[in-house]
Amino acid sequence: MRGSLTITSAVTDPALLDLPWDQPLDEWSNDHIAVLPKGISRHLVRFANLSGHVIAVKETTEVMAKGEYEMLRTLQRMEVPCVEPVAVITNRVDHEGDPLPPALVTRHLKFSLPYRALFSQTLRPDTATRLVDALAVLLVRLHMIGFFWGDVSLSNTLFRRDAGAFAAYLVDAETGQLYTGGLSNGQRENDLEIARVNIAGELMDLEAGGRVADELDPIRISNGIVEAYRLLWKELTGSESFDSSERWRISERVDRLNKLGFDIEELAIRTTDEGSTVRIQPKVVDAGHHQRRLLRLTGLDAEENQARRLLNDLDSYAATYGKNDLDEEMVAHEWLMRVFEPVIRAIPRDLKGKLEPAEVFHQLLEHRWYMAQNAGHDIPLAEAVTSYINDVLRHRRDEATMIDPPTGAFTVPISVISDSDSDDDSTSDSDEDWRLKV
Incomplete structure (x- = not known):
């Protein structure tokens, strides 16, 4: 490789040097490319295998690559759901010595999917609503730390299944700005309007291609993010007044916030001069109340609804x-x-790429409940596990990150990954032995 390649990274993986940085990204061979569904991007993005993981490589300008890299690192330190920045690659040249665009490298979020890959034949209204609700939660979290996104859209977001709902992660931060003094109402409303317009356009694009259900209304769905955002913002930041004899409302407010997935670090409580009215207002809130409790008790790192x-x-x-x-x-x-752990060990090796463990356990509990409803009595856990593996899990498409063998540039069929169980009737050769103690 000619020239002096520069890799900027907090923890550099030596395997980065093995990637063909002296070739344009669209010419990388099948040996390096990982096959994954991807969303729409204004820049060329390819997925590549690196040290047993999958990375996303985006060609852009040096200023934008370095800016986005630092912004993503900052957001990660602030525990905002976003992709992990890996490196910035600059001073790329081809075999002829001609310069190539710098590249931003991020780690692909395992078990995450772009919104276009979350349906099989048509996007149903309830799925679209859940995606928009997840994006509204992410936008509130970003605004609460003073982050102005500037390009809110489904395309700039990755989604992970979260116990029947979705959890949203920021992917593209190149237009984002962080304000230490917080955002003004005008800035928040600007981001919200950008989100509404972009989502409407994305859903209309799917509608024009016949990829949405007939009853789906792109305008109504896109307007939904405004309502969801404002309700959540009010719940998290709005003040509330009540008579001093109704102090139980304080605990009720905290419980409501916890159910939304947020934990309160500080409450400002003021009484009037007469002492007859209490006014409460959350001052600092963090998402992940149930996540933190589960992690503290078990060491399991799951999404909020899963937790x-x-x-x-x-x-x-x-x-x-x-x-x-x-x-x-x-x-x-x-x-x-x-x-x-016995439930997770019971999953046959060839099925472990279907879903992440926390989602498997959640779906098993759902399956066991439905079995009990139909049978009219409780179902032993071992029986439910066997039924779930054979009747549900086997017929799902894989949602793990890597799909072998890798191939060259191609268009991933929308039907590869479905929001509901697929009709795949493939079965494994054998199941692993397992035992359940309860």
Whole structure:
């Protein structure tokens, strides 16, 4: 390779040097390319294999690559859901010594999908609404730390399944700006209008291609982000007044915020001169109340809704076996050893790429509940696991990151990944042995 390639990275992976940086990105061979569905981008983006992971490589300008790299690092430190920046590659030249565009390298978010890959034949209204709701939550989180996105859209977002809903992650931060003093109402409204217009355009584009259900209204769905955003913003930041005899409302407000996935670090409570009215207003809120509790108790890192569902099962386990009076961490460890881990080990090796473990466990609980409803009595966990593996999991398309063998540039069929169970009737050769203790 001619010239002096420059790699800017907090922790450089030596394998980065093995990628063909002396070739234009659109000419990279099949040996390096990973096959993944991708969204629409104004820049050329390709996925590549790197040290057992998948990375996204985007050709752009040096200023934009370095700016976005630093912004993503900052957002990660602030625990905002976004892709992980890996490196900035500059001083690229081809075999003739001609300059090539700099590149931004990010790590692909495992089990995440662009919105266009979250449906099979047509996008249903309920799926579109859930995507927009997830994007509204992400936008609120960004605005609360003073981040102005400037290009809010479904295309600039990745989605991960989260116990029947979706969790949204920021992908493209090149237009973003962080304001230490927070955002004005005008800046927030500007971002919200950008989101509304972009989402309407994206859904209309799908509609023109016959990729949405007849009953889906792009305008109504896109307007939904405005309503969802404002309701959530008001719940998180709005003040509330009530009589001092109704102090239970304080706990009620906290519970509502927790159910939305946010935890309160500080509450400002003021009483009037007469002492008859209490006024509360959350000052600092962080997302991930259930995530943090699950991580603290079990070490499991899951999405918020998944964490809530797993914690519910943990609490049910404690109640069923009379362990509510025991140490919470001890009970959590026992639940992890006796319930969660045996279920995950029961998944045959050839099916482990279907869904991430927390989503598998959530879907198993749903499946067990439906079985019990149909049977009219409780279903043993082992029986539910067997039924779920054979009747549900086997017929899903893989959502893991890498799909082998890699091929060259091509268009991924929309039907590759479905929002519902596919009609794939493939089966594995054998199942792994497993045992459940409860």
